[in-house]
Structures are given as structure tokens and as C-alpha cells.
Amino acid sequence: MPEPVPMKKLMTGIPEMDLVLRGGLPCHRLHLLEGVPGAGKTTIALQFLLEGVARGERGLYITLSESTDELTAAAASHGWSLDGIDVFDLIPIEAELERQQSVLYPSEVELGETMRLITDRIAADQPDRVVVDSLAELRLIAQDQLRYRRQILALKQAVQGRQCTTLVLDDLTSQAGARELHSLMHGVISLEMIERSYGAARRRMRVVKMRGTDYQSGWHDFAITAGNVLVFPSLIAEEHQSEFEPSTLSSGLSELDDLLGGGLTRGTTTMLVGPSGAGKSSLALQYVMSAVRAGEHASYFSFDEAFGTLTQRSTALGLDLAEAVESGRLGWHRANPSRLSPGEFVWRVRREVEDNDARIVVIDSLNSYLSTMPEETALILQMHELLTYLNNQGVATILILAQQGIIGDIENPVDLSFMSDAVVLLRFFEAGGEVRKAISVVKKRTGIHELAIREFRLFPDGMKVGPKLLEFQGVLTGVPSYGGPLDPLLRGEGETG
Numbered sequence: 314m315p316e317p318v319p320m321k322k323l324m325t326g327i328p329e330m331d332l333v334l335r336g337g338l339p340c341h342r343l344h345l346l347e348g349v350p351g352a353g354k355t356t357i358a359l360q361f362l363l364e365g366v367a368r369g370e371r372g373l374y375i376t377l378s379e380s381t382d383e384l385t386a387a388a389a390s391h392g393w394s395l396d397g398i399d400v401f402d403l404i405p406i407e408a409e410l411e412r413q414q415s416v417l418y419p420s421e422v423e424l425g426e427t428m429r430l431i432t433d434r435i436a437a438d439q440p441d442r443v444v445v446d447s448l449a450e451l452r453l454i455a456q457d458q459l460r461y462r463r464q465i466l467a468l469k470q471a472v473q474g475r476q477c478t479t480l481v482l483d484d485l486t487s488q489a490g491a492r493e494l495h496s497l498m499h500g501v502i503s504l505e506m507i508e509r510s511y512g513a514a515r516r517r518m519r520v521v522k523m524r525g526t527d528y529q530s531g532w533h534d535f536a537i538t539a540g541n542v543l544v545f546p547s548l549i550a551e552e553h554q555s556e557f558e559p560s561t562l563s564s565g566l567s568e569l570d571d572l573l574g575g576g577l578t579r580g581t582t583t584m585l586v587g588p589s590g591a592g593k594s595s596l597a598l599q600y601v602m603s604a605v606r607a608g609e610h611a612s613y614f615s616f617d618e619a620f621g622t623l624t625q626r627s628t629a630l631g632l633d634l635a636e637a638v639e640s641g642r643l644g645w646h647r648a649n650p651s652r653l654s655p656g657e658f659v660w661r662v663r664r665e666v667e668d669n670d671a672r673i674v675v676i677d678s679l680n681s682y683l684s685t686m687p688e689e690t691a692l693i694l695q696m697h698e699l700l701t702y703l704n705n706q707g708v709a710t711i712l713i714l715a716q717q718g719i720i721g722d723i724e725n726p727v728d729l730s731f732m733s734d735a736v737v738l739l740r741f742f743e744a745g746g747e748v749r750k751a752i753s754v755v756k757k758r759t760g761i762h763e764l765a766i767r768e769f770r771l772f773p774d775g776m777k778v779g780p781k782l783l784e785f786q787g788v789l790t791g792v793p794s795y796g797g798p799l800d801p802l803l804r805g806e807g808e809t810g
Contacts, residue, residue: 320526323442323478326364327357329544329660333520333529339499341476342524343469345448347483348504353516353537354482355379357504358444359388359395360542361480366397370441375401375431377450378484391540401434403427424455428464432471440477447482448494458493465497499524505532512651518544534656545656548663550701557707559759562673565603568778572754573735574762579672581759582700582710584730587739591750592771593713594618595630596737597675599776600711602632605642609672612644612665614658616681620645631775644669650684655692658682659699666706674703678713679729693729700732734758739769742788751788752778 322337331337338344338361346354362372374395376384381400388395428451435443448465455461472479483494495501501521508514516535520528535544561576570576577583577600585593601611615623620638623645627634637643644665648658665671676682683692703710714729730736736756742749752769754762766788768779786794 322526324364324368325357326360326367327542327544329546330357330518330535330542333518333533333544333546334523335527335529338478338480339523339526340478341473342499343472343479343481343497344500344502345481345483345494345498346502346504347485349506350484350486352504352506353535353542354484354504355384355387355446356391356537357542358446358480358482359384359391359393362398362442362444363393365442371438372398372442373401373435373438373440373444374398375403375434375443375445377403377445378447380404393540399438399440401431403430424451424460424464427451427454428468431468435472435475435477439475443472443477443479445479445481447484449484449486462493462497465494469497495521498522509651515654517654517656534654536654536657543657545654545660547656548659548695548698548702550698550705553702554705555707559707562600562709563603563607564599565606566599566776566778568767569599569752569776572752572763572765572767572778573737574754574757574760577673577709577711578734578759579709580704580707581734582704582712582732583735583737584712584714584733585737585739586714586716586730588716588718588741591739591741592769592776593715593739594623594677595626595771595776596739596752596769597677597711597713598623598627598630598632598634600709601643601673601675602627602634602637604673604709605637608642610642610644610665610669611637611673611675612646612662612669612671613675613677614646614648614662615677616648616650617678620647629773630771631773644671648681650681655682655695659695662699663702666703666708671708673709673711675711676713678715679727680715683727693727693732696729697732704734730756735762738789740789742785744785751782753789 321340322334323340324331324337325334346357348354358374362374365372374384379387381402384400385395431445445468451464452461455464500523502518503521504516504518506514506516516537517532518535519532520530529546529549531547533544533546535542537543557580559578559580561570561578563570563576585596587593597613601613604611624635634643634645638645646661648661662674665674679696682696700710712729712733734757735754738753738755740751742751750769751766753766765781766785767781770777770779782788
């Protein structure tokens with residue numbers, strides 16, 4: 314039995330969208346792009362036609378909703394030109410009183426005549442790519458669902474006979490018969506725009522169907538910027554496997570490495586847990602700069618702290634963060650929870666790993682990441698997939714989780730320890746009339762670790778980990794009892810935050 318011939322596909326002009334479509338839109342088919350007004354249908358359609366122009370193909374934009382001037386202005390806002398694209402304007406004179414030419418009066422002409430004008434223009438131009446914008450106007454003209462369905466079926470047959478790939482747009486202003494329309498299409502792509510209570514709207518897309526070809530199902534976040542539509546395909550960790558040596562990453566401090574049984578293991582996730590100000594970010598920076606000094610690329614994603622304040626704190630600890638960023642050995646990214654979608658964040662992490670070969674990744678903090686959208690369950694699943702991906706790539710990942718409270722009763726905002734291979738716990742405690750910090754490792758899946766609780770301090774000349782706090786009881790509660798001398802505790806000229 315002969316093998317099936319692979320279906321020919323057209324690139325959309327949006328590389329990551331083509332990844333979702335496993336190569337692009339199937340040729341010579343009728344595809345529906347649906348979404349509410351403002352979701353990005355026109356921008357995606359224009360990029361689809363412009364990609365055809367770049368490949369020497371003919372493009373035709375049939376518009377019943379936007380004038381040629383409006384389309385030209387929309388393209389110009391992205392720095393695009395419509396040169397090479399034929400625009401067939403079917404806007405009624407009632408919509409633009411100052412226009413002197415009008416091809417169509419929807420209130421006076423039957424739907425069949427409208428469709429004849431469209432199919433005749435396709436036959437005359439013989440385009441390779443066609444956009445029809447939009448079906449909402451055709452639905453209004455029809456006024457009858459059966460007649461509307463029959464004419465869309467006729468359009469489908471007409472474009473198939475002309476060997477062109479057609480993208481029809483629908484703004485979902487009428488939900489009547491929307492699902493029935495799906496059955497007539499070879500492919501359906503749905504766009505969604507979610508308004509947040511604060512911050513930028515979140516856009517996402519999914520392929521509802523794509524007959525006869527494979528695609529990546531599920532929702533994929535995307536963003537529209539000047540000159541680009543950026544799609545962020547959802548991550549499937551099992552598709553990304555790599556061989557790596559499960560070696561350890563040193564912090565540069567022997568006492569800290571001893572506490573962790575030699576250091577962080579590559580291909581694992583370590584969570585740093587503690588109250589605000591306990592030193593979680595400083596501890597993460599110690600590992601980051603140790604990796605940079607060893608010649609590896611590191612990445613730091615900060616949801617909470619600006620680069621300036623982080624640089625000041627790192628300098629106070631003897632860590633030259635700014636120089637590492639300037640030299641390109643450290644990728645520092647400010648992640649704004651009110652502007653960033655979860656899909657875009659995952660994509661940024663992937664680019665650091667796949668494009669820059671990052672060997673250590675810090676996410677600071679999980680608290681802010683979980684505030685990027687209210688569907689907490691979905692976010693946790695997405696983070697779990699990201700951590701699995703990073704582990705598969707042999708990356709040492711550090712997650713920072715800030716606990717609620719300072720001393721005494723301290724609570725986790727969410728329990729994510731199940732996603733971590735190691736958990737490092739930081740605590741404040743009182744001793745000798747001073748506020749001290751303690752560090753301990755409460756979990757490590759990949760090997761042995763110390764069970765000791767040690768003092769942890771940040772001095773102007775760097776970070777230090779002290780001896781075991783043998784004379785203390787109840788350090789992890791924040792209010793320990795102590796019966797020994799103060800000599801074993803770390804001492805120095807002041808401490809940095």
C-alpha cells in the first residue's frame with residue numbers, strides 16, 4: 314500500500330503559529346479565523362497575505378467591514394505596506410457617506426449577488442491567498458440561516474476549484490449557527506481576549522479543528538506588537554529531552570555546599586522558602602554568580618525586584634551582577650505580572666535555555682508568578698510542565714517562595730513543595746538581643762544532605778554559613794530557647810540586607 318502524500322502547507326508569516334499548526338495552513342482549503350473585535354483577526358490575516366507577497370504569491374483581501382484606507386492605516390501602524398495585495402472593497406455607501414463609489418447595498422441586494430461578486434473577483438484575480446473580512450456582514454445580508462449556510466458552502470466549493478487558500482474572518486457578533494459554520498470549514502482557529510481586573514488584556518488562540526493534518530491542541534498565549542504577532546506555543550515537556558551529566562553546581566561556599574550534600578544537582582528544582590528579607594534572593598544570586606564565574610550562562614527572572622536594587626544588593630555582597638549582564642553571561646529579565654501572560658513567560662525561559670544555553674534559571678518569585686492570572690490551578694500545571702522541561706534539559710532551577718509572616722507563625726501562600734527536588738528553608742530567630750537568620754535543608758530527592766540547622770548571615774564581604782546551632786531548640790519556630798554561650802554565632806561589622 315503506497316504511503317500517503319504529505320499535505321502541502323502555507324506558512325502564515327508567524328513562525329510560532331506555524332509551529333502550532335505543525336507547518337502552516339493546509340493549501341487550497343477554506344479556514345475560519347474567529348474572535349471578538351480587537352482579538353487580532355485583521356492583523357493575523359494581513360500577515361498571512363504579506364507572507365505570500367514575500368514568497369511571490371498573489372494576495373486578495375475582500376473586505377465588507379473595513380475600507381481600503383482603514384486597512385492601509387492598520388498596516389502602516391505595524392510598518393507594513395499593502396503593495397502587492399489587491400483589496401476588493403465591498404463596504405456599503407451607508408457606512409461611508411463621503412465615498413463616491415459603492416459596489417454593494419446589502420439592504421437591496423440578495424446574498425447570492427454578493428457571493429457572485431466575491432467569486433467573480435477571485436476568478437478574475439486568480440490569487441494564491443484570499444482573506445474574506447468578515448462573515449458577520451454576510452450573515453446579516455442573508456437574514457436566514459439556511460440561505461447563509463448554502464452560500465458559504467458555495468464559497469467553499471468556488472475557492473477549492475480555484476486552487477487558492479482562503480482565510481475567512483468572523484467577529485462572533487452573532488452566535489447563531491456558529492458551530493454549524495465550523496462543520497463547513499476545513500480548519501477553524503479561535504482567538505480569545507481576556508480582560509484582567511488590572512493590567513493588559515491577555516490574548517490566546519487555539520486550533521479548534523484542522524481537517525486531515527496534525528496540530529498542537531490547547532490554548533496558546535499570543536501578543537500583538539508593532540510589526541509582529543508573537544505566538545507562544547504551550548509547552549509539552551516530553552517533546553524536549555536531552556542527554557546531560559547529573560553533576561552538581563557549587564555555590565562557591567563550602568559550608569553551604571556541605572549543607573546541600575555537595576551543591577545543587579543539575580536537572581533538578583530547588584525551592585528557597587522563607588519570610589521576606591531572610592536572604593532568599595541573595596542565596597540565589599550566590600549560585601548564579603558562581604555559575605557565571607565557571608563560564609556558564611545563567612538566567613534570572615525577577616517578578617518583584619528592579620535591576621537597580623538587585624545590583625546594589627549584589628555589589629554589597631561582593632557579586633558584580635551588572636558586569637555579568639553586560640558581558641552576556643547572565644540574562645536578567647524583569648517580568649511584570651500585570652503585563653506578562655503565563656505563555657509568554659514560559660517562552661522567554663525557553664529562549665534562554667534553547668538559544669543561550671542557560672544552565673541555571675532563577676524564578677523570583679512564585680508568589681508574583683501566581684498573580685499573573687486568577688486560574689491558580691492552570692498556573693500550577695503550567696509551572697509543573699516548565700519545571701519538567703527544565704529538568705529534562707539538565708538545568709539547575711531555583712524557585713523562590715516568600716512566606717507570609719516574619720517571626721512565629723509563618724504560612725505558605727500555596728504548597729508547591731511537591732514540584733521541588735530540594736527545599737531550603739530560611740528562618741529568622743532571636744538570640745542575644747539580635748535578629749539572626751538560620752538555614753536548613755528539609756528535603757533533597759537526589760542524594761544525602763545535612764540535617765543540621767546553621768546560622769546564615771550576609772556581610773559586606775559576602776555570604777557566610779556558620780556552624781550547627783547545637784545549643785538551640787525551636788529555631789524553626791522563630792522563638793528558640795538557648796542555653797549556651799554566644800561565641801559559636803557568626804560575628805561581623807554589620808550586615809547587608
